[in-house]
Amino acid sequence: MRFKGSPTYVATDDLKLAVNAAITLQRPLLVKGEPGTGKTRLAIEVAESLGLPLLEWHIKSTTKALQGLYEYDAVSRLRDSQLGDPRVHDIANYIVKGMLWQAFTAERPVVLLIDEVDKADIEFPNDLLRELDRMEFYVYETRELVKARHRPIVFITSNNEKELPDAFLRRCFFHYIRFPDKETMEAIVAVHFPGLKKSLLREALEVFFELREVPGLKKKPSTSELLDWLKLLLAEDISPEALRSKDRKTIIPPLHGALLKNEQDVHLFERLVFMARQNR
Amino acid sequence: MLTGFFLKLKAAKIPVSIKEWLTLMEGMHKGVIEPSIDQFYYLARTSLVKDESNYDKFDRAFGEYFKGVETLLGAEADIPLEWLLKQAELNLSPEEKALIESLGGWDKLMEELRKRLAEQKGRHQGGSKMIGTAGTSPFGAYGYNPEGIRIGQERSRNRSAVKVWDQREYANYDSDVELGTRNIKVALRRLRKFAREGAPEELDLDTTIDKTARNAGWLDLHLRPERHNAVKVLLFLDVGGSMDDHVKLAQELFSAAKTEFKHLEYFYFHNCLYDFVWKENRRRHSERTRTLDLMHKYGHDYKLIFVGDATMSPYEILQPGGSIEYHNEEAGAVWLRRMLDVYPKAIWLNPEPEQLWPYRQSIAILREIFAGRMYPTTIDGLERAMRYLSK
Numbered sequence: 001m002r003f004k005g006s007p008t009y010v011a012t013d014d015l016k017l018a019v020n021a022a023i024t025l026q027r028p029l030l031v032k033g034e035p036g037t038g039k040t041r042l043a044i045e046v047a048e049s050l051g052l053p054l055l056e057w058h059i060k061s062t063t064k065a066l067q068g069l070y071e072y073d074a075v076s077r078l079r080d081s082q083l084g085d086p087r088v089h090d091i092a093n094y095i096v097k098g099m100l101w102q103a104f105t106a107e108r109p110v111v112l113l114i115d116e117v118d119k120a121d122i123e124f125p126n127d128l129l130r131e132l133d134r135m136e137f138y139v140y141e142t143r144e145l146v147k148a149r150h151r152p153i154v155f156i157t158s159n160n161e162k163e164l165p166d167a168f169l170r171r172c173f174f175h176y177i178r179f180p181d182k183e184t185m186e187a188i189v190a191v192h193f194p195g196l197k198k199s200l201l202r203e204a205l206e207v208f209f210e211l212r213e214v215p216g217l218k219k220k221p222s223t224s225e226l227l228d229w230l231k232l233l234l235a236e237d238i239s240p241e242a243l244r245s246k247d248r249k250t251i252i253p254p255l256h257g258a259l260l261k262n263e264q265d266v267h268l269f270e271r272l273v274f275m276a277r278q279n280r
Numbered sequence: 281m282l283t284g285f286f287l288k289l290k291a292a293k294i295p296v297s298i299k300e301w302l303t304l305m306e307g308m309h310k311g312v313i314e315p316s317i318d319q320f321y322y323l324a325r326t327s328l329v330k331d332e333s334n335y336d337k338f339d340r341a342f343g344e345y346f347k348g349v350e351t352l353l354g355a356e357a358d359i360p361l362e363w364l365l366k367q368a369e370l371n372l373s374p375e376e377k378a379l380i381e382s383l384g385g386w387d388k389l390m391e392e393l394r395k396r397l398a399e400q401k402g403r404h405q406g407g408s409k410m411i412g413t414a415g416t417s418p419f420g421a422y423g424y425n426p427e428g429i430r431i432g433q434e435r436s437r438n439r440s441a442v443k444v445w446d447q448r449e450y451a452n453y454d455s456d457v458e459l460g461t462r463n464i465k466v467a468l469r470r471l472r473k474f475a476r477e478g479a480p481e482e483l484d485l486d487t488t489i490d491k492t493a494r495n496a497g498w499l500d501l502h503l504r505p506e507r508h509n510a511v512k513v514l515l516f517l518d519v520g521g522s523m524d525d526h527v528k529l530a531q532e533l534f535s536a537a538k539t540e541f542k543h544l545e546y547f548y549f550h551n552c553l554y555d556f557v558w559k560e561n562r563r564r565h566s567e568r569t570r571t572l573d574l575m576h577k578y579g580h581d582y583k584l585i586f587v588g589d590a591t592m593s594p595y596e597i598l599q600p601g602g603s604i605e606y607h608n609e610e611a612g613a614v615w616l617r618r619m620l621d622v623y624p625k626a627i628w629l630n631p632e633p634e635q636l637w638p639y640r641q642s643i644a645i646l647r648e649i650f651a652g653r654m655y656p657t658t659i660d661g662l663e664r665a666m667r668y669l670s671k
Binding site: 013014017018020021024025027029030032074075078081082161162166169170171172173174175176 | 295297299300303306307310311312313318319322323325326327329330331332335469485489492493497
């Protein structure tokens with residue numbers, strides 16, 4: 001099994017290599033990067049291009065490591081016991097399998113995505129060390145050891161909100177997705193809008209990368225915002241000329257609301273444009 | 281094999297462990313990569329470096345260690361002299377030979393080259409004299425000197441991975457660089473700690489079920505307080521005087537801190553802490569808060585962060601009446617020690633570069649008072665500070 005990129009996802013060489021190393025050595029791959037650089041997308045694309053099923057486990061601040069393994073539904077059992085349901089005698093009826101359990105016991109290897117691992121409690125990654133390393137865990141309620149039939153391909157994404165423990169990092173491969181440069185960005189846009197006019201693309205990227213350079217923006221526009229914006233430009237049938245200007249600093253690009261998602265950013269940007277006009 | 285590289289990374293202060301090193305070896309053994317230096321670079325990075333702030337250090341260490349390999353000569357040679365010479369000979373056209381004559385002949389040129397090689401200690405780029413790349417010296421690659429010899433340009437101009445680590449694209453993520461607001465936020469976030477405090481008003485389902493089960497099915501409700509951010513911080517900012525250079529940084533720190541904590545109180549002081557502080561700089565002479573009142577008002581679970589350059593005359597810390605603004609009856613050091621007695625978790629953030637600290641007497645004194653808990657305002661320093669505070 002080797003990941004060679006996919007027609008709908010542009011992966012750089014170093015990213016492909018990191019994915020392949022994780023597949024071959026059967027270790028999790030930890031992916032970090034700016035928001036909107038395709039961290040979550042990566043797992044989806046890898047699963048698709050390798051033809052494997054994908055299991056997604058989205059982490060929230062309240063998620064516990066145990067929930068990924070299994071949950072004991074005590075409330076149903078309590079209710080059933082009051083109703084005299086015969087199922088109540090077997091505790092296994094009330095064990096709900098978590099994502100890791102499903103991944104471990106699947107018929108064939110799967111891709112498992114643990115999304116935004118840094119959202120959870122600081123102890124969360126530590127609680128998964130043995131599970132990810134040995135790919136097995138113990139169910140205390142039924143006294144049963146669950147072992148992986150096939151080691152799943154694990155992707156873990158992080159937004160850098162919390163530092164992950166060293167012991168956890170040692171067990172992973174790591175890749176930091178950089179914000180794409182112009183060439184890569186052109187390739188990415190080409191994947192999403194195959195018929196896009198060259199001239200429009202060039203002007204749009206000019207505007208986009210210049211906007212990213214504006215100092216003091218709270219949220220820099222990312223790839224997903226660029227794609228949304230291009231979709232709007234196409235829908236509104238805006239010509240490349242409308243984006244071009246001799247002195248680009250003095251115009252506000254059309255539909256800029258798709259790129260700047262923050263009121264203060266829009267104000268800041270408009271003020272800068274206004275100042276540039278006055279100084280002209 | 282390659283153990284030297286491992287040690288090189290260790291020396292560059294990159295936290296690599298033996299387990300990760302073995303993973304890299306396993307990857308090479310299992311044929312994850314083709315035998316090429318680019319691929320090796322990527323594999324080594326993905327298996328050894330687990331934080332993008334270390335990418336830059338890694339690039340530098342990799343570049344240094346594999347500089348020799350890149351030129352297909354011994355990895356030990358700092359400047360592969362023989363290779364340079366050989367390549368130079370190969371590249372010479374009759375016109376270039378004529379140019380050499382204009383510099384005084386081949387022998388003189390080589391003599392000069394050897395002399396400069398001896399002068400030059402490390403890798404070099406730019407400049408007008410040293411041998412390296414992109415300069416105007418008669419020696420080196422990518423140069424502008426019309427009389428120069430092109431040395432090794434063909435070989436290193438192809439898109440090899442060397443370019444990747446030579447570009448040092450990850451320099452921004454190095455944790456020794458200065459902070460932006462976002463970086464400060466990430467660092468401060470470490471301090472965020474959740475605790476349950478206050479009135480019990482949230483249904484504690486787990487305990488309720490447990491108690492109900494123990495109660496043979498009779499409902500036994502249990503409540504617990506809500507979880508919220510429980511870190512309390514007192515921030516003291518030095519204003520005026522020598523801090524003027526650092527005001528912007530202090531402001532950024534303050535704006536970042538404001539959004540991160542539920543309980544944050546800030547006060548200003550000048551140079552050193554004395555018997556009062558103030559909340560608004562404009563009205564610093566009319567609206568003051570007595571330091572003693574602070575200590576009585578805020579509990580000892582508050583964490584103290586002082587921000588200041590700690591650059592002043594030692595008298596301002598050690599002598600009663602040392603303050604440059606008014607006559608203080610007790611020395612600044614007395615007040616600081618008093619604060620530290622009440623609040624065990626206290627640190628001093630210093631915007632001055634850490635290298636300068638040993639040369640300033642007042643910094644040394646304050647460091648001693650703070651038992652070494654003075655940190656520079658770099659990402660790394662802030663991380664260390666927050667790690668201490670959250671312990």
